[in-house]
Amino acid sequence: MRTLHTDRISETVAELCLQANRSLNPDMRQALRAAGDAERSPLAARTLDRILENADVAERASLPMCQDTGLVVVFAEVGQSLLLEGTSLQEAVDGGVRAAYTSGHLRASVSADPLDRGNSGDNTPAVVHASVVPGDGLRLRLLAKGGGCENMSDFRMLTPFQGTQGVADFVVETAERAGPNACPPMVVGVGVGGSFEQSALLAKRSLLREVGAASAVAHAAELERDILDRLNASGIGPQGYGGATTALAVHVELAACHVASLPVSVNIECHAHRHKEVAL
Amino acid sequence: MSAEVRRLTLPLTDATVQALHAGDEVLLTGTLITGRDRACAHLHRLLADGEALPVDLADQLLYFVGPAPAPPGMAIGSAGPTTSARMNPFMPALLEAGLRGMIGKGFIGEEVKRALERRPAVYFGAVGGTGALLAQTITSTEVLAFPELRGEAVFRLELAAFPAVVLHDSHGGDLYERTYGSVAAAGQAGVAHNE
Numbered sequence: 083m084r085t086l087h088t089d090r091i092s093e094t095v096a097e098l099c100l101q102a103n104r105s106l107n108p109d110m111r112q113a114l115r116a117a118g119d120a121e122r123s124p125l126a127a128r129t130l131d132r133i134l135e136n137a138d139v140a141e142r143a144s145l146p147m148c149q150d151t152g153l154v155v156v157f158a159e160v161g162q163s164l165l166l167e168g169t170s171l172q173e174a175v176d177g178g179v180r181a182a183y184t185s186g187h188l189r190a191s192v193s194a195d196p197l198d199r200g201n202s203g204d205n206t207p208a209v210v211h212a213s214v215v216p217g218d219g220l221r222l223r224l225l226a227k228g229g230g231c232e233n234m235s236d237f238r239m240l241t242p243f244q245g246t247q248g249v250a251d252f253v254v255e256t257a258e259r260a261g262p263n264a265c266p267p268m269v270v271g272v273g274v275g276g277s278f279e280q281s282a283l284l285a286k287r288s289l290l291r292e293v294g295a296a297s298a299v300a301h302a303a304e305l306e307r308d309i310l311d312r313l314n315a316s317g318i319g320p321q322g323y324g325g326a327t328t329a330l331a332v333h334v335e336l337a338a339c340h341v342a343s344l345p346v347s348v349n350i351e352c353h354a355h356r357h358k359e360v361a362l
Numbered sequence: 363m364s365a366e367v368r369r370l371t372l373p374l375t376d377a378t379v380q381a382l383h384a385g386d387e388v389l390l391t392g393t394l395i396t397g398r399d400r401a402c403a404h405l406h407r408l409l410a411d412g413e414a415l416p417v418d419l420a421d422q423l424l425y426f427v428g429p430a431p432a433p434p435g436m437a438i439g440s441a442g443p444t445t446s447a448r449m450n451p452f453m454p455a456l457l458e459a460g461l462r463g464m465i466g467k468g469f470i471g472e473e474v475k476r477a478l479e480r481r482p483a484v485y486f487g488a489v490g491g492t493g494a495l496l497a498q499t500i501t502s503t504e505v506l507a508f509p510e511l512r513g514e515a516v517f518r519l520e521l522a523a524f525p526a527v528v529l530h531d532s533h534g535g536d537l538y539e540r541t542y543g544s545v546a547a548a549g550q551a552g553v554a555h556n557e
Contacts, residue, residue, distance in 0.1 A: 263445050321467065
């Protein structure tokens, strides 16, 4: 059995937090550049240019791309033959978040209590979703999720007969209603099926896919294309200033569900889309 | 950047505000004040209670921002706009108390639009998620009120050519309504419903 000390997890999470906030992923850069080349609205093209210029400045000056440095969400895939030595996984992740946010000039953006709203001071706790997988590895997939776009996310229980059309309509309605509040161009994560809570997790996890990579399931990929086309025909555009780039990608994940249910979750992500992952 | 971008000096005058129209691109130079959720709520409560404000709102622009901490050698950390709609409940009273407008991102409520038109005042948008770039146009900062709110305190910022777009002008023109009409109307209804 392989042993891994949780200090390694803390150090890794700290590094991922800094990288995610300061360095836009190549897939996002590529998608933004392609969208800018295709925009016919000068204001939309300039806005996309600004977003790319911002990413350059952030990387060069070691600044977060956005002052909302996000709530940290970690998907941890823990090998069932791996022994973790040290603290709990939650404490290990929080240790990394604390180190990155206090030393890296990242904003503390977490209210310790949702009702009294006091700031926790160091951006902890993180949200940790752990799953047990075969092997002795550990894969950490981290998102620093902004509040503006998260606020525009939504869930609905459709009836089975509303089907694909009902799902597409709900996703389009949710993303259009989000509009400029969600800092478009957005990445739209969609979870279809599962149980109530699984649906939301599917939507969140879909955001970790390479931007624009189609679902391996043919009818899910078709649904992704249909929703993306409708959103980009809406005219909302970058920042809602008008244009053809409202979303860069739609990622749909499917799961088996109850015969009576068709749950749909829409998790909206902004153009900063901060995510990094590593295998230990 | 295109030739039609207008350079404006803060604080804005009545005449300058009235000459602005939705969709205009501007570069702002001069000083403004900041505030977001809790600072706006505090100011609103002080006004409602008839108490003196710790900061003079007269002719000021209010920037909805909670900046990231400043790294060494910089006046401020990343400092882009936050979602304006959360401040809807406070804005009519704060505009009536003297503000010349605000900078934020996203939809604002109908009551806020009418308050902008009465004042007259203007709602600017800055590109959300470009806080690193916008920070390069902020040359100095000073805490004016509510230091206990840390990043959410009211700051005075000195701007040098801060880029913004007019989202709602003092004549009722609205960039979002113009760019996607019925979708925008549905969106605003949805946002109002969510509050």
